[in-house]
Amino acid sequence: MRALLLPLALVSLALWSGAAGALQLTLPTSARMTSQEVSAPDSYAFPSAPFADGALPKDTVEGSISRQAWRIGGQGLTTLQLLAPLRKQLEEAGYTIAFQCNTAECGGFDFRFGADILDAPMMRVSLADFRYLDARKGTVERIGLLVSRTSNAGYVQIVQAAPLGQPAPTIQVGRTPTEAITPVPFEKPKGIAVPPELAVDSGLTPGGELVALGHVVLSDLTFETGSADLGPGPYDSLTELAAFLIEDPARRIALVGHTDAVGALTGNVALSKRRATSVLERLATTHGVPRNQLQAEGMGWLSPITTNLTPEGREENRRVEAVLLNTE
Numbered sequence: 001m002r003a004l005l006l007p008l009a010l011v012s013l014a015l016w017s018g019a020a021g022a023l024q025l026t027l028p029t030s031a032r033m034t035s036q037e038v039s040a041p042d043s044y045a046f047p048s049a050p051f052a053d054g055a056l057p058k059d060t061v062e063g064s065i066s067r068q069a070w071r072i073g074g075q076g077l078t079t080l081q082l083l084a085p086l087r088k089q090l091e092e093a094g095y096t097i098a099f100q101c102n103t104a105e106c107g108g109f110d111f112r113f114g115a116d117i118l119d120a121p122m123m124r125v126s127l128a129d130f131r132y133l134d135a136r137k138g139t140v141e142r143i144g145l146l147v148s149r150t151s152n153a154g155y156v157q158i159v160q161a162a163p164l165g166q167p168a169p170t171i172q173v174g175r176t177p178t179e180a181i182t183p184v185p186f187e188k189p190k191g192i193a194v195p196p197e198l199a200v201d202s203g204l205t206p207g208g209e210l211v212a213l214g215h216v217v218l219s220d221l222t223f224e225t226g227s228a229d230l231g232p233g234p235y236d237s238l239t240e241l242a243a244f245l246i247e248d249p250a251r252r253i254a255l256v257g258h259t260d261a262v263g264a265l266t267g268n269v270a271l272s273k274r275r276a277t278s279v280l281e282r283l284a285t286t287h288g289v290p291r292n293q294l295q296a297e298g299m300g301w302l303s304p305i306t307t308n309l310t311p312e313g314r315e316e317n318r319r320v321e322a323v324l325l326n327t328e
Contacts, residue, residue: 024089025086025089025090025158026085026089027070027072027086027156028072028077030072030073031070031071031072031156032070032071032072032073033068033069033070034069034070034071034121034122034123035067035068035069035118035122035123036066036067036068036069037066037067037068037118038064038065038066038067039064039065039066040063040064040065040164041062041063041064041164042062042063042064042065043060043061043062043063043065044060044061044065044067044116044144044159044161045058045059045060045061045116046058046059046060046061046134046142046144046159046161047099047106047111047114047115047132047134047144048098048099048134049099050101050105050106050107050111051106051107051108051110051111051114052107055114056107056110056111056114056115058114061142061161062163062164063161063162063163063164064160064161064162064163064164065159065160065161066158066159066160067118067157067158067159068157068158068159069118069122069123069155069156069157069158070155070156070157070158071153071154071155072153072154072155072156073153077149077154078149079102079129079130079131079147079148079149079154080102080131082131082147082149082154082156083131083133083145083147086133086145086147086156087100087133087135087145090133090135090143093137094137095135095136095137095141095143096135096136096137097133097134097135098134098135098136099132099133099134100131100132100133100134101131101132102130102131103127103128103129103130103131103214103215104214104324104325104326106130106131106132108127108128108214108254108323108324108325109127109254109256109297109323109325111132112125112127112130115132115146116159117146117157118157120302120303123146123155123157124148124150124153124155124303124304125146125148125155125303126148126149126150126303126305127215127256127299127303127321127323128214128215128321128323129148129149129214129215130146130147130148131146131147131148132144132145132146133145133146139163140162140163141160141161141162142160142161142162143158143159143160143161144157144158144159145157145158145159150304150305150306214323214324215321215322215323215324216237216241216321216322217305217319217320217321218235218237218238218241218279218319218320218321218322219237219319220235220236220237221235221237221238221279221319221320223275223278228271228274228275228277228278229278230275230278230279230281230282233282233286238279238282238283238286238287239287241253241283241322242283242287242288242289245283245289245290245293245294246287246288246289249290249293250326251293251324251326252292252293252294252295252324252325252326253293253294253295253322253323253324253325254295254296254297254322254323254325255276255277255279255280255283255294255295255296255297255320255321255322255323256272256276256296256297256298256299256320256321256322256323257271257272257273257274257275257276257279257296257297257298257299257319257320258272258299258300258301258303258304258317258318258319258320258321259271259272259299259300259301259317259318260301260304260308260313260314260315260317260318261301261304261308261314261317262301262308262314265300265301265302266300267300268298268300268301269298269299269300269302270298271298271300272298272299272300273296273297273298274298275298275320276296276297276298276320277296279296279320280294280295280296295325301317304317305317305319
């Protein structure tokens with residue numbers, strides 16, 4: 001693991017000491033650094049456009065490279081509410097926003113795994129709720145920001161690049177809180193479970209939650225312990241999901257399986273993908289959803305939505321999600 005864990009009590013850090021005119025970014029008071037890596041000379045491939053035609057466009061920059069990850073404790077901030085203040089601060093400091101996107105616009109699953117992201121648990125990325133921003137200042141300074149969240153925390157990755165021989169700008173993250181934001185209550189749609197981290201989103205009609213939220217947890221599905229075979233059902237979540245897909249043949253989803261943290265990663269990734277494939281088969285054979293609207297993926301225990309330290313948490317982490325890939 002290349003990242004270096006730092007004490008969670010640390011709240012501000014100068015990446016290169018003594019740099020003049022340091023850029024200062026402010027995160028909420030609950031922000032704690034979880035990882036820092038500085039290397040020079042090195043290179044970093046900044047995503048420069050959405051995933052398309054089987055590839056993620058990138059600009060590879062050589063020079064002094066720094067990577068940080070931050071965890072923002074507590075619930076109540078959306079990914080946009082996490083990113084927007086940082087974007088504003090960068091613009092006020094003279095940076096130009098060259099590229100930005102949210103989950104579906106970025107390319108969802110393919111963007112997430114095509115980008116160079118620090119390992120969990122330092123940086124956690126929800127497949128259905130993340131945002132990315134590429135900011136530049138002249139030809140010298142470049143910053144990539146990736147934000148995401150889980151059920152109980154937000155996560156921010158900050159990557160900086162500067163030409164060889166020149167120190168990267170200093171980033172200090174202060175304790176000044178962001179502007180208070182009042183969450184909007186969310187009404188859970190019938191039959192399709194909404195994970196705790198989505199409790200701040202606006203209310204939606206049952207037919208619109210995938211379009212607006214980007215994903216749903218199919219919480220009524222049942223599997224035998226250690227088995228990839230989906231129980232007989234019927235399942236309301238699959239009935240509603242099938243109706244949503246059949247209504248518009250242009251809609252495509254990825255069914256993504258997840259496990260708890262018990263056992264080796266390789267075996268859990270395989271099991272989670274087999275479970276997602278079982279759901280795909282049920283949608284295709286029983287509900288008549290065309291297979292070209294479906295794909296199956298497995299994450300194993302790489303993307304938990306809560307702790308794996310309790311039986312209840314492990315049960316919640318064992319799930320299959322539907323992630324909207326496009327609406328066109």
